[in-house]
Amino acid sequence: MSIAMQALRFSQDHVEGETVGDGAYRRIRADIVSGKLRPLERLKLEQLREAYSVSVTTLREILTRLAAEDLVTAEGQRGFRVAPVSLADLKGLAELRTLLEVHALRLSLANGDLDWQGQVVSAHYKLSVVEQDLLSNDLRTVAQWVEHDWGFHHATIAACATEPLMRMHAAVFDRYMRYHMLVLDFRGKPAADDHERLRDLVLERKTEAAVDLLTRHIGAGLERMLQSGKIPE
Template identity: 55%
Template sequence: MSGKTFFLDKDGDSIADKVLRRIRFDIITNTLKPGDRLRLERLRETYGASVSTLREILNRLAAEYFVVAEGNRGFGVAPISQRDLRDICEMRLLLECHALRRSIEVGSLDWEAQVVCCHHKLHTVESQLIGGDDTQVMKWVQYDWDFHHATVVACDRPVLSASHSNIFDRFMRYHLYVLDFRGRPAAEEHARLRDLVVGRDADGAVALLTSHVTAGMEHIIASGKIPA
């Protein structure tokens, strides 16, 4: 898997790291739903970590904007809203467009091959979705990350990459809340983005990425499932 590892534990992870990843995953996939109270005793039973470890984890997730600290009431899953989604979309574009330009500037031939490979997997799943197989939405979200990450992975800016990963997770949470694929237009945009990236057309790639991400945001809002 390229890039994102929140679906899997990594070798050498501490218990705290594994539990943090599991809780973040459950928030992103809405197993822990927006606004849910995060009671430490219940989390201890579910995730098998001590209360002190869980408190540390929840504070870290609060710093990542997946959790909100509610003072004496403890912690809760961060709520969702159209305003928050628009803010996340704007930040994603700010980070991803900058990283995309840098990757196009310095990326190697191996980087180009990775972009093409990740798009092939994404295209395969998108074809299944367009054909009516709605069970592939979760896999599509994963491959969508893999492809977009591949286009920017050559960017040699670790802080930028970490910030982009976080904001993409938060954007992905909304996709998984709605669980609806935008269809053939999204698939066609991905194919064009692949070609622009491999063709080293930075201006064209950034323009397409901007319209692509914005259209995805508007599609999520149009579902009617996201509160104002």
């Protein structure tokens, strides 16, 4: 998936020029991340064929691809299941996300131009609108928040100009945000304030302050999920 397409990875909308297989891949991955397809749920090919309107052959290719991303597990002749979740996995993903995103942010701040700054502002505006709804206790918008939280964090690092790094970060982010959806929780005003402050630090090119805030932001989100009691050992 190209860097441009990565920005749409949580969207369920049709993308012009996208193949049927790529569209189904993106929708199935989004349904796993959102929790619509639950951990350890058996992925029956005939049911998926009807739900996503693609052939069984294409589905096998998609599920094999998702297995390589650790969102699905292959069980030999028994087929596929949605990957399990655990506290150890969540902690490892948080550490890896921090490592990748901090490095990408440093590169982005060094390389970003005026167009990139505009994209950061636009992505934050969309996120802030959803966060205001969440602050009004409308948890129905948590799924939208996942999409726009990704959009904002992706925008801040999009100028790093290192596609392998962006692909790896996006794959880790998918798996990390899956836990947010399982907990179905929003950290509230502190998270929204972090995003606003991160936007400002990025626009001001204050690299060390931005990196410090991002690290604390991810850590606070992790702690909130660990304290929820909803993630199995």
